[in-house]
Amino acid sequence: MFEIAELGHKVSKTDYLEKVPKLRTQLLTLQQQLRTQDFSVIILISGVDGGGKGEVINLLNEWLDPRFMRTNAYDSPSDEEKERPEFWRFWRTMPAKGTIGIYVGSWYSAPIATRVYEKINDAELQTHLTHINELEQELADDGTLIIKCWLHLKQEQQKKRLKQLEKDPETAWQVTERDKTHLKMYDAFVNVAEKVLTETSTAKNPWLIVEGSDIRYSSLTVGQQILDKINLHIETLQLKKSLPELVYTPQVIHGNQPNILDSLDLSLTLDKKTYNEQLNHYQGKLNKLARQAHEKKISSVLVFEGWDAGGKGGAIRRLTHALDARNYQVISIAAPTDEERMQHYLWRFWRHMPRAGRVTIYDRSWYGRVLVERAEGFATEEEWTRAYPEIRNFEEALTRHGVAILKFWLHIDPEEQMRRFKEREQISYKQHKITEEDYRNRDKWDAYSLAVNDMVARTSTQAAPWILVEGNDKRYARIKILKAYCEKLESMLG
Amino acid sequence: MFEIAELGHKVSKTDYLEKVPKLRTQLLTLQQQLRTQDFSVIILISGVDGGGKGEVINLLNEWLDPRFMRTNAYDSPSDEEKERPEFWRFWRTMPAKGTIGIYVGSWYSAPIATRVYEKINDAELQTHLTHINELEQELADDGTLIIKCWLHLKQEQQKKRLKQLEKDPETAWQVTERDKTHLKMYDAFVNVAEKVLTETSTAKNPWLIVEGSDIRYSSLTVGQQILDKINLHIETLQLKKSLPELVYTPQVIHGNQPNILDSLDLSLTLDKKTYNEQLNHYQGKLNKLARQAHEKKISSVLVFEGWDAGGKGGAIRRLTHALDARNYQVISIAAPTDEERMQHYLWRFWRHMPRAGRVTIYDRSWYGRVLVERAEGFATEEEWTRAYPEIRNFEEALTRHGVAILKFWLHIDPEEQMRRFKEREQISYKQHKITEEDYRNRDKWDAYSLAVNDMVARTSTQAAPWILVEGNDKRYARIKILKAYCEKLESMLG
Numbered sequence: 001m002f003e004i005a006e007l008g009h010k011v012s013k014t015d016y017l018e019k020v021p022k023l024r025t026q027l028l029t030l031q032q033q034l035r036t037q038d039f040s041v042i043i044l045i046s047g048v049d050g051g052g053k054g055e056v057i058n059l060l061n062e063w064l065d066p067r068f069m070r071t072n073a074y075d076s077p078s079d080e081e082k083e084r085p086e087f088w089r090f091w092r093t094m095p096a097k098g099t100i101g102i103y104v105g106s107w108y109s110a111p112i113a114t115r116v117y118e119k120i121n122d123a124e125l126q127t128h129l130t131h132i133n134e135l136e137q138e139l140a141d142d143g144t145l146i147i148k149c150w151l152h153l154k155q156e157q158q159k160k161r162l163k164q165l166e167k168d169p170e171t172a173w174q175v176t177e178r179d180k181t182h183l184k185m186y187d188a189f190v191n192v193a194e195k196v197l198t199e200t201s202t203a204k205n206p207w208l209i210v211e212g213s214d215i216r217y218s219s220l221t222v223g224q225q226i227l228d229k230i231n232l233h234i235e236t237l238q239l240k241k242s243l244p245e246l247v248y249t250p251q252v253i254h255g256n257q258p259n260i261l262d263s264l265d266l267s268l269t270l271d272k273k274t275y276n277e278q279l280n281h282y283q284g285k286l287n288k289l290a291r292q293a294h295e296k297k298i299s300s301v302l303v304f305e306g307w308d309a310g311g312k313g314g315a316i317r318r319l320t321h322a323l324d325a326r327n328y329q330v331i332s333i334a335a336p337t338d339e340e341r342m343q344h345y346l347w348r349f350w351r352h353m354p355r356a357g358r359v360t361i362y363d364r365s366w367y368g369r370v371l372v373e374r375a376e377g378f379a380t381e382e383e384w385t386r387a388y389p390e391i392r393n394f395e396e397a398l399t400r401h402g403v404a405i406l407k408f409w410l411h412i413d414p415e416e417q418m419r420r421f422k423e424r425e426q427i428s429y430k431q432h433k434i435t436e437e438d439y440r441n442r443d444k445w446d447a448y449s450l451a452v453n454d455m456v457a458r459t460s461t462q463a464a465p466w467i468l469v470e471g472n473d474k475r476y477a478r479i480k481i482l483k484a485y486c487e488k489l490e491s492m493l494g
Numbered sequence: 495m496f497e498i499a500e501l502g503h504k505v506s507k508t509d510y511l512e513k514v515p516k517l518r519t520q521l522l523t524l525q526q527q528l529r530t531q532d533f534s535v536i537i538l539i540s541g542v543d544g545g546g547k548g549e550v551i552n553l554l555n556e557w558l559d560p561r562f563m564r565t566n567a568y569d570s571p572s573d574e575e576k577e578r579p580e581f582w583r584f585w586r587t588m589p590a591k592g593t594i595g596i597y598v599g600s601w602y603s604a605p606i607a608t609r610v611y612e613k614i615n616d617a618e619l620q621t622h623l624t625h626i627n628e629l630e631q632e633l634a635d636d637g638t639l640i641i642k643c644w645l646h647l648k649q650e651q652q653k654k655r656l657k658q659l660e661k662d663p664e665t666a667w668q669v670t671e672r673d674k675t676h677l678k679m680y681d682a683f684v685n686v687a688e689k690v691l692t693e694t695s696t697a698k699n700p701w702l703i704v705e706g707s708d709i710r711y712s713s714l715t716v717g718q719q720i721l722d723k724i725n726l727h728i729e730t731l732q733l734k735k736s737l738p739e740l741v742y743t744p745q746v747i748h749g750n751q752p753n754i755l756d757s758l759d760l761s762l763t764l765d766k767k768t769y770n771e772q773l774n775h776y777q778g779k780l781n782k783l784a785r786q787a788h789e790k791k792i793s794s795v796l797v798f799e800g801w802d803a804g805g806k807g808g809a810i811r812r813l814t815h816a817l818d819a820r821n822y823q824v825i826s827i828a829a830p831t832d833e834e835r836m837q838h839y840l841w842r843f844w845r846h847m848p849r850a851g852r853v854t855i856y857d858r859s860w861y862g863r864v865l866v867e868r869a870e871g872f873a874t875e876e877e878w879t880r881a882y883p884e885i886r887n888f889e890e891a892l893t894r895h896g897v898a899i900l901k902f903w904l905h906i907d908p909e910e911q912m913r914r915f916k917e918r919e920q921i922s923y924k925q926h927k928i929t930e931e932d933y934r935n936r937d938k939w940d941a942y943s944l945a946v947n948d949m950v951a952r953t954s955t956q957a958a959p960w961i962l963v964e965g966n967d968k969r970y971a972r973i974k975i976l977k978a979y980c981e982k983l984e985s986m987l988g
Contacts, residue, residue: 007756008752198886259501392692
């Protein structure tokens, strides 16, 4: 596939000087237009050493308005990054909507390098590529435009390029020992690159292979590609927006069938004495386990979802009571901030991923997408439907990294909810918790129940199961949660 | 994820008897409507043993009009099937557009079974699932609606179901030793099933999990699902068709750049004497190698593409001259037949896949999609763009199965083509080969050149490389092709 980038493409200096000003003007105008758009642009510049990646990126930085773009370079991951799932470092630097992110090195660098150095085999490489395709697919589904450019060079040219750089004292520093090693590994590198480019050139996110021997040619080609692709993307999205949404409403032709929530026995209770004993017991146990997990660098992600007044806050407090305040954080999910709104909906959850050995507790979570956003129509059917595989991939990235995930649904019945609403109105320090909206939401109990049922069906996995908590009795619920977390840590500490 | 199918969903007999007639009428009406549609429907019925797969399929067969549907059952692959790539057996039975195919067992059966019996590991299972996702994606991109139903049963219920069947002498025969073994492996089976369903529930092709303990409930649910999904699909496609197509025409801002075809040295020739010597030599060699390949059951797929009058026919004859007529077939690709038109465009190539140790030679091929169909506008940009990954996956399925693939592009220049056209007009037995259209096609030389260049860039891989043949001199071209095939067979015979 690289044959076509070994033909000696080049552009004369006169030609180049004539064309660059026009291209720059077009790019700057387009960047202004992009600012009002509802999508971001990711530009990956990869390729063989000496293929001119640095030069192309420098030129793009000159040509584009730096206020609306950022160049992200990824060298070896930092400690901070190593302690989190592999893709965390990329999520944290995702460009916001309306802006451009240029990536020097990317999610492709590590898989290619480790395969070339034979630290992973072909099957493992394939697994990496599957995750990359999923990531790019999810970003593209969210509207992100991904432009992937591969700068290629023949081996002889690579050699010549390095020689040239070495000869000139001004540029000799650019040539490292690693470059020389890579030169020897040219064939291995190109073989792996071919496999990677083949497997990840999807219809939606294809690679553009560019000959890198003449910087004028490659930079003009990449620049023009950026211009064309962004223009086309704007048109495509506008067209898509003009389409009405089709909604799939399954016909329930066979009466009321049991819901997963109906299977819970809400009469379960714990008397105060037993509760106090068990609370002491499990908090003590959890404290010990959490310290061990911290030492062994096992992180936890706990998700709390449930009905309004289901008892999430109280349960979380009973749990954090047993933890070291330096090691956990509770993230309350409300409406997204401006900054969060400019990103993929999972971005705001990625950013709070705990470091190794720490705990993040989400009071409401990414499941909002398939619960409230579905029930209230804030997300389109297309959006919440594809959220299921997105969420599974997201959680799988965490469990693959060794994170303990627990997801609790706090269930109460409508009568108990009403009782708690009334109670809140009576207690001064709880009054702020109850609004008109809470009463309105009760009308949608059935819609929410259906959403919970589907959520459990589609996102409860062995590695990250949903734990449905009978919550009419708060004492019973709190102990069940504490116990479940203890058991999970015990099994992971093995 | 199976919790929701363990809640005891059921439908009373009265309810059932009341609802079935309505559902049947709706299904039959819809089937009539489907006949005029440009897509096919694939229904997969899978699940645990005893989950009622057989019963549901029997009912669907009663409810639907058998003229426009077919049930495909896949047991152990036949010899015929084993000699071809894994998915061949599924391609050969794909439903035509406007019809429904019901699949008992499917591309999921083997990966699940081999993983449960621990004949493959998790990474290998993942690779299978990646191929499955690609297959389903390609079918869906072509418009195919895939409905995937999983019938679930609790272990106790599975046991009970088997006991019941065994007790009744009328049904005891249905219970095999394998069923009893599977009962013991319930947990292992459900674990693997969860992983498989999770990885293959994409946004576009999700699984529907149905409780299988009550056949009235499960058959109504599956029937209703089929009805809803087909209806929605018809609406969605209509909406899509109303969209104008956006075309991405890259701006060539930097003049004429060399094309891969320009890099060929068309002055290469062979004198008659050398040609005759080498022809003898390589035909003899090929004959020997082909016999060895036949014995070792190595199949070959040879693709010939090239300019009109490029010399494909002559080259193919020089090659088949060395082969045993019982072991090869030459497939000339012209316009698709009616039957082929009702299928995915790759279907007509899958059907000619050679058995083990045989040779299929395609005179023109699946590359028509990215050559003539692109250049002439017969395929939309969206269609030919996604054809690149589709073709790569297709060829990868062949190489994975151990098939030798060689792809030849016979290149001549426009002057040589004109000379040959004129020559053909002079020779009576060649006159039929030349039409007005051939002259017209010459106007699109540049468009075709661009298409060839992109084709090589995107589909030339190490396992299935494009061999560009300098064809102005027929003798040179024929020897190059013979030699390349010999070398390929030599390397595969080790």
